[in-house]
Amino acid sequence: MTESALERTARALDLVPYLLEHQGISIGELASVFGVTEKQINQDLVLIHMCGLPGYTPLELIDMYYEDGYVTVSDPQSFKRPRKMGRSEMVSILVSLDLLKSLRSDELRNEIEKLHKKLLTSLQFENPFVVVQDFDDNPFLQDLERAIAKSSTLRIVYLSGNKDERTERTIFPLEIYRANQATYLSAWCQTSNADRTFRLDRIVSCEVAENSEISGTPGYSDVVAEQQGAVLLINKSARNFVENNRAIIENIEDVSGSEELLVKLNPVDSDWLVRTVLGFGGGISVKEPLELASDITSRAQAIQKVYGEK
Amino acid sequence: MSDNKTERLINLTLALLSTKRYLTKSEILENVAGYKGTQEAKERMFERDKDDLRSIGIEIEVGDLDVFFEDEPGYRIPRKSYELVVPELTGRELALISIASNFWNDSILAPSAQSGIRKLQSLGIPAAVDFDFRIKYRFENPTQVLEELSTAINQRSKVTFSYDSTSLKIRHLEPYRVLFWNGFWYLIGMDLDRREIRLFKLSRLVSGIDISKKKNEYEIPTNFEAAAYLPKSDIAIMHRAKINIRKDSALILRNRGTFIEQDGEYETFELSYENEITFLRELIWYETNIRIIEPTTLKAALLALISGVAK
Numbered sequence: 225m226t227e228s229a230l231e232r233t234a235r236a237l238d239l240v241p242y243l244l245e246h247q248g249i250s251i252g253e254l255a256s257v258f259g260v261t262e263k264q265i266n267q268d269l270v271l272i273h274m275c276g277l278p279g280y281t282p283l284e285l286i287d288m289y290y291e292d293g294y295v296t297v298s299d300p301q302s303f304k305r306p307r308k309m310g311r312s313e314m315v316s317i318l319v320s321l322d323l324l325k326s327l328r329s330d331e332l333r334n335e336i337e338k339l340h341k342k343l344l345t346s347l348q349f350e351n352p353f354v355v356v357q358d359f360d361d362n363p364f365l366q367d368l369e370r371a372i373a374k375s376s377t378l379r380i381v382y383l384s385g386n387k388d389e390r391t392e393r394t395i396f397p398l399e400i401y402r403a404n405q406a407t408y409l410s411a412w413c414q415t416s417n418a419d420r421t422f423r424l425d426r427i428v429s430c431e432v433a434e435n436s437e438i439s440g441t442p443g444y445s446d447v448v449a450e451q452q453g454a455v456l457l458i459n460k461s462a463r464n465f466v467e468n469n470r471a472i473i474e475n476i477e478d479v480s481g482s483e484e485l486l487v488k489l490n491p492v493d494s495d496w497l498v499r500t501v502l503g504f505g506g507g508i509s510v511k512e513p514l515e516l517a518s519d520i521t522s523r524a525q526a527i528q529k530v531y532g533e534k
Numbered sequence: 535m536s537d538n539k540t541e542r543l544i545n546l547t548l549a550l551l552s553t554k555r556y557l558t559k560s561e562i563l564e565n566v567a568g569y570k571g572t573q574e575a576k577e578r579m580f581e582r583d584k585d586d587l588r589s590i591g592i593e594i595e596v597g598d599l600d601v602f603f604e605d606e607p608g609y610r611i612p613r614k615s616y617e618l619v620v621p622e623l624t625g626r627e628l629a630l631i632s633i634a635s636n637f638w639n640d641s642i643l644a645p646s647a648q649s650g651i652r653k654l655q656s657l658g659i660p661a662a663v664d665f666d667f668r669i670k671y672r673f674e675n676p677t678q679v680l681e682e683l684s685t686a687i688n689q690r691s692k693v694t695f696s697y698d699s700t701s702l703k704i705r706h707l708e709p710y711r712v713l714f715w716n717g718f719w720y721l722i723g724m725d726l727d728r729r730e731i732r733l734f735k736l737s738r739l740v741s742g743i744d745i746s747k748k749k750n751e752y753e754i755p756t757n758f759e760a761a762a763y764l765p766k767s768d769i770a771i772m773h774r775a776k777i778n779i780r781k782d783s784a785l786i787l788r789n790r791g792t793f794i795e796q797d798g799e800y801e802t803f804e805l806s807y808e809n810e811i812t813f814l815r816e817l818i819w820y821e822t823n824i825r826i827i828e829p830t831t832l833k834a835a836l837l838a839l840i841s842g843v844a845k
Contacts (some may be wrong), residue, residue, distance in 0.1 A: 229540045230586050230589070232540045233543040233544060233547075236544055241653075244656070271541055276545070276548065277549060278565035286548075302552040303553045307617065307618060308615070311684070312646040313647070313650030313653070315634060316638060317631060321634045327671060339630060341723045352687035354711050354761065355712070356716075388701050401671065403717060405717060407669070428789070458669055469675075499818070505840065505842035505843060507571070520843055523821060524843040525842050526821065526843035527821055527844075531837060
């Protein structure tokens, strides 16, 4: 789709004041800041260069020069200050600040809140979005952030849900993220010699490793869990499963004439799938593979036996 | 072609922004570069240009040039309506805004956030980044619907959408707010069929939304608190359960419980829970390594759930 003249005008109007505050910026950086190609930026600059005030003598034109791929504006005419923000620009900034705030429990939270208020009062507009705080504070969060910033190695004690084990691991933390109502750390785990994801609320202890060198020598390698794809029949009462596991879903079909969905999964850890399906009662049934379906049935029966049923 | 029009729009903006007095249409058509053709063609071009500039948020003021010669209106863009006015921001605050806006990744809100930031970065505030700031949010990416709802709420227009629910499929709503909660987007508003305030998960909208053409069709109650309509976590409704846990198992579960006593090959723990189904799923995860002692209602619920699978 080709860009409209109007979109291009809007960008040009924003380019001039930006250039004024970033004198000598490279075309490459400009292109990346404005999310367009270098060729496009070059064409924009040539065009802007020809614009000005009635009379259109050199004195009345927007004056800039570029040399070896770097741009400097010497006379922006009346485009000295940026244009005011539109509603969607304000909304997206305010909502993202709210999201950021919802992740913090430290002093930054107050700072973000003050900033949010400051923007809101000056922008004079109603914000239709509400972000509800859902974040549980984790005692290790700040330590982990510091470790990522400083590239330090950590020793953690971790409770593994899948294996129901308490393990000690040496990890190199990479990224913290919140998803599906939990906070996760992705890290290089030296102990298992592979990338691993940890849930923050299952970390029992965490300290900076003395010898903070990650060695390339493999420790014991975790037994790779058996992974296989599956086809599930999901009642709409169990659609939370679909909403929370989008990442592993390959395909969803409506089953005509019923309130059910036929869901095809990418290969997943079979044990995880069995335990998860058990928790949905009859809401999810496994269509394929058949062995998995019968495994689930017999494990459900085993649970009944605990209570002396059947 | 696109070059010509863009150039003309920039020239027009610049001319109207730089003038202190109103410019008449004939002054504009004569002096601003880019207006070509017959008088009629030029005038049509100018009308379109005005509409275009207004559509990207530029206010063009229309005024009488001279009260004694009311033959022609004049135009200008007042500087204070054109330029961004924000309170003094520190470099640190600007950095916080940039970090926050990165949450949008490549979703529908990302381009707006980025152009907003570029404007803030054009204010001449020195950047300062000194955060150890590594936590991110991964969530259901906002879609076009979010922008549409924002517009509908802003102009108080009713919306109609089809919703994936077992009872009522088509919903008519006075939208009040869009909520982000637990990683998902929700719409809250007055459900006109049920005559009460209801919450809708946006991911369950079957297709897009229809926005009524009318504006100001309703009012949002003053002091409306969207969060008050969410299921609440309430300490008063916390339940307690006694659970037997087999030795050396269900580590995560015991970690949040209180040990009570030894019971043969099991250890008895007291655990508190809020939502029954969530707790049952947590327990079922450990399959035969746990056994519910009390309450009996919880035990019955677990067996009912499991019987759905054990058939």
